[in-house]
Amino acid sequence: MSISRRKFLGLIGSAGVGTAVSNSVFAASNKHFTGYPESFAVLHDSVRCVGCRQCEEACNKVNDLPEPDQPFSDASVLDKKRRTTAKAYTVVNRHDRAKDGIAPVFNKTQCNHCLEPACASACFVKAFKKTKTGAVTYDASVCVGCRYCMMACPFDIPAYEYDNALSPKVVKCTMCQPRILEGKLPGCVESCPREALVFGKRDDLIKIARNRIARYPKNYVDHIYGEHEMGGTSWMYLSGVAFQKIGMREDLGIKPAPELTSGALSVVPMVAALWPVLLTGVYAITKRKEKIENEEKNQAVNSAIKATKAVAELKIGEALAKAEKEQEEIVEKAVKSAVDNAVKANTEEAA
Amino acid sequence: MDEIAIIAPEKRLFTPFNIVSGIIVLMGLIITVIRFTKGLGAVTNLSDYNPWGIWIGFDLLVGVALAAGGYVTSAAVYIFGLKRFHFAVRPAVLTGFLGYLFVVIALTYDVGRPWRLPYPFIMQSGTTSLLFEVAACVSLYLTVLFLEFSPAALEWLGLKKARKLAVNLTIVLTIFGVILSTLHQSSLGALFLIAPSKLHPLWYSPYLPVFFFISSIVAGLSMVIFESSLSSRFFIDKMDSAHIAGKDQLILGFGKAASVVLAGYFAIKVIGVSAGDNWHLLATPYGIWFLVELLGFVALPCLLYAIGVRDRNLKLIKWTSLLAVLGIILNRFNVSLVAFNWHLPSNERYFPHWMEIGISLFIVTLGILVFRFIVTRMPIFYEHPDYPEEH
Numbered sequence: 073m074s075i076s077r078r079k080f081l082g083l084i085g086s087a088g089v090g091t092a093v094s095n096s097v098f099a100a101s102n103k104h105f106t107g108y109p110e111s112f113a114v115l116h117d118s119v120r121c122v123g124c125r126q127c128e129e130a131c132n133k134v135n136d137l138p139e140p141d142q143p144f145s146d147a148s149v150l151d152k153k154r155r156t157t158a159k160a161y162t163v164v165n166r167h168d169r170a171k172d173g174i175a176p177v178f179n180k181t182q183c184n185h186c187l188e189p190a191c192a193s194a195c196f197v198k199a200f201k202k203t204k205t206g207a208v209t210y211d212a213s214v215c216v217g218c219r220y221c222m223m224a225c226p227f228d229i230p231a232y233e234y235d236n237a238l239s240p241k242v243v244k245c246t247m248c249q250p251r252i253l254e255g256k257l258p259g260c261v262e263s264c265p266r267e268a269l270v271f272g273k274r275d276d277l278i279k280i281a282r283n284r285i286a287r288y289p290k291n292y293v294d295h296i297y298g299e300h301e302m303g304g305t306s307w308m309y310l311s312g313v314a315f316q317k318i319g320m321r322e323d324l325g326i327k328p329a330p331e332l333t334s335g336a337l338s339v340v341p342m343v344a345a346l347w348p349v350l351l352t353g354v355y356a357i358t359k360r361k362e363k364i365e366n367e368e369k370n371q372a373v374n375s376a377i378k379a380t381k382a383v384a385e386l387k388i389g390e391a392l393a394k395a396e397k398e399q400e401e402i403v404e405k406a407v408k409s410a411v412d413n414a415v416k417a418n419t420e421e422a423a
Numbered sequence: 424m425d426e427i428a429i430i431a432p433e434k435r436l437f438t439p440f441n442i443v444s445g446i447i448v449l450m451g452l453i454i455t456v457i458r459f460t461k462g463l464g465a466v467t468n469l470s471d472y473n474p475w476g477i478w479i480g481f482d483l484l485v486g487v488a489l490a491a492g493g494y495v496t497s498a499a500v501y502i503f504g505l506k507r508f509h510f511a512v513r514p515a516v517l518t519g520f521l522g523y524l525f526v527v528i529a530l531t532y533d534v535g536r537p538w539r540l541p542y543p544f545i546m547q548s549g550t551t552s553l554l555f556e557v558a559a560c561v562s563l564y565l566t567v568l569f570l571e572f573s574p575a576a577l578e579w580l581g582l583k584k585a586r587k588l589a590v591n592l593t594i595v596l597t598i599f600g601v602i603l604s605t606l607h608q609s610s611l612g613a614l615f616l617i618a619p620s621k622l623h624p625l626w627y628s629p630y631l632p633v634f635f636f637i638s639s640i641v642a643g644l645s646m647v648i649f650e651s652s653l654s655s656r657f658f659i660d661k662m663d664s665a666h667i668a669g670k671d672q673l674i675l676g677f678g679k680a681a682s683v684v685l686a687g688y689f690a691i692k693v694i695g696v697s698a699g700d701n702w703h704l705l706a707t708p709y710g711i712w713f714l715v716e717l718l719g720f721v722a723l724p725c726l727l728y729a730i731g732v733r734d735r736n737l738k739l740i741k742w743t744s745l746l747a748v749l750g751i752i753l754n755r756f757n758v759s760l761v762a763f764n765w766h767l768p769s770n771e772r773y774f775p776h777w778m779e780i781g782i783s784l785f786i787v788t789l790g791i792l793v794f795r796f797i798v799t800r801m802p803i804f805y806e807h808p809d810y811p812e813e814h
Contacts, residue, residue, distance in 0.1 A: 157471060194617055196543045196555035214546050217535015219474035220554050224617045231471040232535075234464030240535040324620050333553055336613035336632050340556060340606060347602045351502055355594060358504035 105328065106304065107187040111206035112252060113274035113306040114261060115281055116180050118318060119291055120268035123150060123164055123178035127260035127269065131162050131182075134248060134259030153319070156181060158231045161245040162260060167318045177311070179318040180260070180269075183208060183229045183245035184298060185306035190329030194224035199242075206274065206306040207247035215242060226302055226324050247306070274306060281310055303328025444788050451785025454778045458532055466778040473764060473773035480759035481783050482529035484611055485752050486522055487561070488635075491643030492650070493519020493568055494597075494604040499680075501597045510666045511673050513575055513803045514654060515647050518794065520568035523561065525790045532782055553613045560607030567600045578807040579800060586810075608639040615758055623762035625704050625713040628695040631758075637688045642751040644681040645724075648674050648744035658798055663805035675732055678740040681747060682728035689721050709765065716757060720750025 129144040131137070138159050142149050150166040162182035169177055185208045192200035197214045200221060217240050222230045233240040248258035256262070261269040270277060278299060285292045297315050298308035301324050309315065316322045458466045469476050496515035499505045531537035540558075549555050570589060577586035612635025619627050628634065651670055655662065696702060704710045724747040731740035764772060798804060 155471060190617055193551050194549075194554065196549040196552040196558060197539075198547045198549040214539070214542055215536070216539040216542055218533075218554060219535075220552070220614070222471065222474035223614075223621075226618070226620045228472060232469075232474060233462075234467075234469060235462045236535075237458075237460050237462040238536065240462065321620060329617055330551060332619065333551070333613060333616045335629065336553060336610065336616055337551070337556070339609075339632070343605050344602060347605060348598055351498075351598045351601055355502045355598070358502065362504060 105188055107274060107306070108202075108204045108206070111204060111274055111306065112247075112271065113185075113206055113277050113308060114247070114258065115270045115272075115277040115308050115310065117268050117270070117284070117310045118177055118179050119310060119312045120266045121164070121178040121180065122266055122268075123147075123166055123176070124265065125149070125164050126263045126265060127180060128160065128162055128164060130259040130263035131245075132160070134251070135161060135246070137161070150178075156183075156229055156231055156244065158233045158241075158243040161243070165319060167313075169313060169317070172313065172317075174313075177313055177318050179309075179311075179320070181227075181229075181319070182260075182307065183247070184227055185245075185247050186302055186329070187304040187306065188302075188328035188330050190224040190226060190302070191221035191230060193330040193333065194220045196220070203249065205247075205249065205252050207249040207252065208244075208306075209246065209249055210242060210244065212241045217242075224329065226321070226329070274308075277308060281308065284310060300326040302326070303331075444792060447781075447784055447788045448792075450781055451788070454781050454785070455532075457778070458782070463533075463535070466776060466782070468773055468776040468779070470771070470773065472767060472771050475759060475763075476773055477756075477760070477775045477779050477783055478529060478533040480756055481752070482533070482786060483526055484755040484759055486526040486529065487608065487611060488639045488642040488751050488755060489646050489748065490519045490522025490526070491604065491608065491639040492647040493522075493571070493643070494600045495640055495643030496647055497571065497597045498601050501594055502601070505676070507669060508673050508676065510663075510669050510804075511647060511651065513572075514650065514798070515643075516568060516571045517575070517797060517803055518646070518650060520565070520572045521790050521794055523565045523568055525786050526561070527565065528789075529783070529786045553610045553616070556610045557607050557614065560603045560610070564600060564603040564607065567596050567603060571596050571600065575797075575801045575803055578802050578810060581809075583809075604639070605636060609633065609636040611635050612758070615763070618763075621764055621766070622758065623704075623709050623765045624699055624701050625696065625709060626758050626762040628699055630691060630695050630698070633691060634688070634695065637684065637691065638751060638754060640684050641681055641688060641747055644677045644684065645744040645747035645751070648677050648681070648740060649748055652741040652744070654798075654804065658804055661798060661804040665806070666804050671737055674737055674740050675735065678728045678743070679732045681744070682725055682732060685721060685725035685728065685747070689717070689725060692717055692721065709762065712757070712761070716750070716753055720746065720753055724750060 125144050132140070132144070140160065150164070153165055154160075154163045156163055162180060164178055164180050167177045167179060169175065185202075185206055187202065189200060189202055189208045192198070192202055192208065196218070197216060199211045199215045201209050201211070203209055217232075219230075219232055219242070221242060222228075222232060230242045230244045232242055248256070248260075251258060257271050261271040270280065272280070278296060281296045281299075285294055285296075291312050293311050293314060295315070296308050296310065297320060298305040303326060309320070311318055314322070454466055463469055467476055467478075492515040496508065497512050500509050500512050527540075530540065534540065543549065543555050543558050544562075570592060573589045574586050577583075577589060609632035612631035612633075615622050615627065615631055616629070651673060655667070655670055659667070696705075705714060724743050727739060727743040727746065730736070731743055760773065
């Protein structure tokens with residue numbers, strides 16, 4: 073495979089700048105993202121839900137999922153707490169409220185289609201996308217199967233095909249995106265006999281929900297779950313009891329997931345830019361220190377040599393002078409004795 | 424005949440080490456077949472609630488941290504000019520290289536479609552993902568480590584020109600290596616930033632990236648000490664005089680550095696608790712476990728290193744390095760497994776399947792076997808006679 077120069081530059085650019093200007097997830101932005109305008113959503117009113125599980129059955133049919141172990145009409149399934157799996161995009165759980173003196177409450181679980189999804193922010197191949205219709209879609213054709221989306225999802229929704237050896241997928245509710253594009257309702261919404269599920273524009277649904285709470289304040293907790301949780305979701309809930317009591321976390325906060333990591337990501341270009349400067353500086357200082365040390369050493373050695381040489385020369389000079397003097401003396405002596413001898417010989421001859 | 428005996432002294436095939444590692448390799452191969460024919464579900468206890476097990480917690484998080492000796496040692500020697508530890512660079516770079524190589528090999532078991540691992544770079548890049556940063560830095564750093572290691576292999580192969588080229592790159596590679604290590608060591612911690620609702624507040628902190636980076640320095644220093652004491656036990660016959668003469672100085676020097684960095688790490692961990700105002704959680708069972716980690720595996724090794732250096736007690740420093748290494752393993756396990764999903768009821772929590780442990784053991788064994796293969800053949804613990812003193 074060859075990569076053109078343009079594509080290569082694009083890759084480099086996407087690695088660095090991409091973190092700051094990505095538009096699929098609104099990380100590291102000072103804008104408050106409130107969702108795509110006119111996007112769709114679903115409101116689940118657990119006060120109306122009777123746990124008939126027709127939504128589960130419809131979901132199964134619409135998405136061509138394998139038959140469940142127990143038929144959908146078997147109510148004993150509700151005795152156990154269940155979660156979404158690779159074979160069930162949505163599950164209804166029964167929460168017994170006998171302690172509160174009320175009938176059991178049923179709650180439906182599926183992907184909440186966050187406005188700024190943790191899965192999309194976490195995915196390193198952009199397999200998840202928040203679409204303008206409101207659905208968070210998944211593209212299995214690029215998925216590597218790292219399962220970081222499952223780690224990231226605060227609602228524990230994505231499931232995985234652990235039994236598939238070579239082409240496992242991450243699996244979650246699609247909000248019936250293909251049906252929405254056709255102008256149809258999501259399977260579960262269409263099948264609900266109690267209108268516990270309402271599909272519509274998110275803004276409208278919030279108004280409907282507020283309206284219900286206002287009209288029946290005794291029946292509802294004054295909170296629309298999903299309006300602000302994790303920055304807001306496209307699947308929202310009404311409840312007659314505290315949401316925590318029907319298996320929903322109330323400690324998630326309202327910060328969208330991408331904001332949790334944007335700080336760490338924004339440090340990347342800083343490290344990449346400043347570390348080389350700092351390290352090269354340290355290296356240069358170390359080198360210079362070594363150089364100066366070497367120079368000083370050389371200098372010291374040189375001057376030591378010079379000093380020794382000078383002393384040696386002096387000594388040699390002295391020795392030479394002394395030797396010369398001695399030599400002269402010897403010569404003088406020899407000459408003197410020769411002269412003396414000659415004089416002696418002369419006088420002897422003369423005598 | 425005699426000459427051959429001198430060059431290759433009798434090599435026994437059935438040593439206890441070879442038998443044990445042979446069994447592990449065989450077991451690893453069998454599990455490999457099961458993994459790639461029956462899927463992750465057949466060999467792991469992973470679930471929809473617990474998508475990451477020890478193949479991420481140990482093979483990736485611990486593996487990368489313990490392979491930090493490469494960048495720590497080469498930075499100390501080439502950038503900070505601690506030339507007297509030059510002999511330690513090659514063993515450290517080799518272990519770093521093998522560490523990362525086997526991290527990547529281990530990942531092919533864990534991800535669903537391993538041949539797609541290059542997808543983030545060739546298909547589409549999820550640049551908002553910390554995992555993208557990890558993937559980019561790890562793959563680049565693996566390349567850097569390969570190049571840093573290559574002079575030893577090229578000397579072995581006798582390719583002088585290529586070796587010269589590789590040696591000339593040393594300082595650039597070292598700086599590049601430190602940048603990449605800073606980024607991915609820290610982003611391994613940052614991976615967990617996205618899940619504040621799942622990780623226990625004592626371990627969750629906006630400082631997670633800093634914790635991971637600083638502790639990787641401790642891991643690098645401690646692993647160099649630990650390996651050096653193991654190597655001088657098993658490969659002393661391969662070492663040249665510079666290596667043997669310098670290794671005690673190395674242990675003292677690195678022990679001193681590790682003590683200082685551990686003290687800093689202890690301080691920022693305490694700041695982390697304080698910044699999150701989580702003091703009240705220390706009295707809970709998770710809090711006690713947190714204190715075990717902080718006091719037993721951070722404060723204690725910090726103190727023991729300091730005492731060891733003061734008394735020039737090499738034995739104490741060596742044992743402390745083991746304690747510090749265990750501390751890193753404990754920390755990575757706590758973040759990724761023990762304190763993760765702490766809110767779930769116990770029947771929904773994760774405990775590794777024996778086959779998962781088997782694969783981790785298999786990968787570590789392969790790493791040790793390759794290490795042994797290389798150090799018995801290439802100039803790692805000694806200088807190649809053709810290239811004296813020219814690094």
